[in-house]
Amino acid sequence: MRRSPSPGCVRSGGGVIIGVASGKGGTGKTLIATGLAATLARRNKASVLLIDCDVEEPNAHLFLRPTICWQEDVSLPIPKVREDLCTHCGRCAAVCEFRAIAVARERVFVFPQLCHGCGSCARRCPQGAIIEEPRVLGTIRAGSALGALQFADGQLQVGEALATPVIRRLKVRALREGCGADAVILDAPPGTGCPVVETLRGCDFALLVTEPTPFGLHDLELALKVAREALGMPVGVVINRDGVGDERVSEFCMQAGVPILLRLPFDRRIASAYAAGKLWVDELCEYQEPLLELYEGIAAGSRAPG
Ligand code: SF4
Numbered sequence: 001m002r003r004s005p006s007p008g009c010v011r012s013g014g015g016v017i018i019g020v021a022s023g024k025g026g027t028g029k030t031l032i033a034t035g036l037a038a039t040l041a042r043r044n045k046a047s048v049l050l051i052d053c054d055v056e057e058p059n060a061h062l063f064l065r066p067t068i069c070w071q072e073d074v075s076l077p078i079p080k081v082r083e084d085l086c087t088h089c090g091r092c093a094a095v096c097e098f099r100a101i102a103v104a105r106e107r108v109f110v111f112p113q114l115c116h117g118c119g120s121c122a123r124r125c126p127q128g129a130i131i132e133e134p135r136v137l138g139t140i141r142a143g144s145a146l147g148a149l150q151f152a153d154g155q156l157q158v159g160e161a162l163a164t165p166v167i168r169r170l171k172v173r174a175l176r177e178g179c180g181a182d183a184v185i186l187d188a189p190p191g192t193g194c195p196v197v198e199t200l201r202g203c204d205f206a207l208l209v210t211e212p213t214p215f216g217l218h219d220l221e222l223a224l225k226v227a228r229e230a231l232g233m234p235v236g237v238v239i240n241r242d243g244v245g246d247e248r249v250s251e252f253c254m255q256a257g258v259p260i261l262l263r264l265p266f267d268r269r270i271a272s273a274y275a276a277g278k279l280w281v282d283e284l285c286e287y288q289e290p291l292l293e294l295y296e297g298i299a300a301g302s303r304a305p306g
């Protein structure tokens with residue numbers, strides 16, 4: 001395993017907030033997020049909050065086995081039109097930028113799956129004909145694990161496409177209740193779309209997990225565009241399964257000025273522990289020290305002035 005010093009990052013109001021992301025699934029993002037959080041908790045190095053923001057397919061709980069202490073539904077206010085009051089003037093449809101409401105000659109149609117619950121149509125209706133009803137998008141929950149670890153995750157309803165409001169609410173409530181944590185680790189969804197942007201927004205540091213393959217390089221380039229170029233975040237890279245591919249990811253990082261903070265070697269024991277639903281850093285304690293150094297490098301950067 002080889003490690004490099006990390007760059008500085010902007011310190012948040014409470015502890016340092018690290019978003020763990022990758023351009024696609026299957027690169028080891030959850031492996032790193034859970035391994036880092038569990039190591040900090042096990043070694044009593046920091047009070048830690050892990051938020052699994054992959055609300056379409058949350059799986060950090062499989063390894064951490066948290067005890068859940070609260071759960072809540074996340075919903076959006078969806079318009080419902082009172083036809084007895086509606087004059088079919090069309091103003092609601094004109095103001096909706098998501099084309100979630102359409103006005104025909106004698107009827108108004110609402111398309112809940114397209115609606116973002118912004119309320120513009122209700123505010124614009126001159127007849128007061130639009131009332132709002134909640135539509136549940138998913139659930140969020142939180143609890144504790146390993147004795148010292150705070151945990152939160154969310155689950156999108158089956159068939160639901162709007163992950164962003166669920167992630168937003170998950171972050172707000174989990175961060176509010178875990179505001180005393182020294183370290184907050186967010187496991188982002190795969191990809192580079194709106195759910196990833198919502199996860200990384202407000203983080204102090206983006207830890208991008210990749211693997212040394214052509215696909216890994218391609219997805220790292222995309223993730224870097226989101227984290228560094230679009231969001232202006234300090235970034236660092238973890239290369240997972242180091243040794244299986246080539247040096248192109250390393251060369252790219254050098255040319256792009258992105259520090260490689262950790263190289264996790266290809267180790268069948270890690271894959272076996274992960275596949276068995278075991279916490280890999282408990283099974284393979286030799287990996288705890290490099291993960292601690294990874295965290296301490298990022299946290300030290302967050303404390304550095306400027
Ligand atoms: S703005 Fe109000 S009155 Fe006009 S079409 Fe929409 S619901 Fe009906």
Ligand code: SF4
Nearest residue numbers: 096115116118119121
């Ligand atoms: S609440 Fe917003 S997104 Fe939904 S239909 Fe009304 S204007 Fe469109």
